[in-house]
Amino acid sequence: MTTERARSFGAAADDYDRLRPAPAAEALRWLVPPESRVLDLAAGTGLVTRALAAEGVHDVVAVEPDDAMRAVLTARSPGVRALSGTAEEIPLPDGSVDVVLAASAWHWFDAERAATEIARVLRPGGVLGLMWSYSDPDTDWVADLRRIGRAEAQGSASLVRSGLSLEMPAGAPFAEGESRVFQRSAWVAAQDVAAMLGTYSSVLTLPAAERRDVHRRARAFLTERVGTDPVLVPFVTGAFRTVRS
Ligand SMILES: C[S@@+](CC[C@H](N)C(=O)[O-])C[C@H]1O[C@@H](n2cnc3c(N)ncnc32)[C@H](O)[C@@H]1O
Numbered sequence: 688m689t690t691e692r693a694r695s696f697g698a699a700a701d702d703y704d705r706l707r708p709a710p711a712a713e714a715l716r717w718l719v720p721p722e723s724r725v726l727d728l729a730a731g732t733g734l735v736t737r738a739l740a741a742e743g744v745h746d747v748v749a750v751e752p753d754d755a756m757r758a759v760l761t762a763r764s765p766g767v768r769a770l771s772g773t774a775e776e777i778p779l780p781d782g783s784v785d786v787v788l789a790a791s792a793w794h795w796f797d798a799e800r801a802a803t804e805i806a807r808v809l810r811p812g813g814v815l816g817l818m819w820s821y822s823d824p825d826t827d828w829v830a831d832l833r834r835i836g837r838a839e840a841q842g843s844a845s846l847v848r849s850g851l852s853l854e855m856p857a858g859a860p861f862a863e864g865e866s867r868v869f870q871r872s873a874w875v876a877a878q879d880v881a882a883m884l885g886t887y888s889s890v891l892t893l894p895a896a897e898r899r900d901v902h903r904r905a906r907a908f909l910t911e912r913v914g915t916d917p918v919l920v921p922f923v924t925g926a927f928r929t930v931r932s
Contacts, residue, residue, distance in 0.1 A: 694753060695888045696753060698755070700756050700759045703732055703759075704731075706883040708873075708924075709734045709738045709820065710790055712738065714867070715735075718786065718788060719739070719744055719786050719788070722746075723784075723786045724748075724784045724785045725747045725748075726749075726779065728805070729750070729789050729792030729796075731753075732759035732763070733759065733763055734790065735790045748769075749768070750773075751769065751771070757771065775800040775804055777805070781808065782808070782809070785810060786813060786814045787808065789815075789816075789818075791819050793853075802855050803859065806861070811932065812931065814929070814930055815928070815930075816927070816928050817928075818924055818927075820923070820925075821923060822883070829920075831912065832912075835904050837889040838884060838890065860932045862929055862930045862931075862932055866926065868923055870923050871921075873919075874917040875917055875920045876918075877917065877918050881902055881906045884902070884905050
């Protein structure tokens with residue numbers, strides 16, 4: 688996993704925020720017990736932070752290394768404490784949160800260092816919840832669309848293919864985890880479905896002319912293959928939960 692790809696998202700922070708799917712509310716309910724102090728790790732533009740607020744979870748601190756992503760979070764969630772930091776160096780005291788959430792991000796972390804650092808800031812018995820929210824690649828047209836952006840090769844693809852059967856690094860103080868998949872659909876303007884492809888690291892790291900070409904081909908594909916505008920997009924949130932011992 689290259690650092691270039693892990694840090695590519697800030698260049699499209701506004702598009703990312705507007706176009707990427709928020710996590711399913713059911714996934715948040717499964718991961719976050721009531722009255723929890725939550726760390727939204729690799730919070731990006733705050734999609735998870737805002738989804739938590741919509742569920743009545745307000746005791747949230749966000750940690751995100753990219754200044755452009757964090758600026759969108761702060762603008763859209765002005766009351767939330769948002770800190771510069773990484774999963775490998777979390778700027779919080781020991782045992783200070785009940786839940787750590789990391790959405791569409793675990794695959795970018797140095798898993799061993801992140802697991803140690805997450806265990807440090809989580810209180811014993813606290814929950815680590817990992818999520819990935821995406822348009823469902825089990826739907827043929829979605830899989831074909833993602834191929835246009837080489838987004839089937841994005842960092843989380845192998846995890847998704849394995850059914851999110853994640854294992855924490857050996858020796859990390861976490862119980863055996865469990866996974867669930869939450870599905871929903873939403874109508875999305877065809878131009879936004881095409882533009883969403885441009886928020887994946889596989890496209891963000893291409894030269895500008897190639898990014899434009901991906902968008903043009905995605906738009907044409909949607910017209911020919913799907914034929915409606917808006918498009919009914921199937922979304923999935925894959926969630927993994929483990930408890931700190
Ligand atoms: C795909 S985005 C996900 C953002 C947000 N969690 C969401 O669901 O929309 C991945 C985020 O991870 C951040 N990131 C990359 N490497 C990281 C690391 N080592 N520690 C913490 N965050 C990292 C990136 O800056 C980016 O904002």
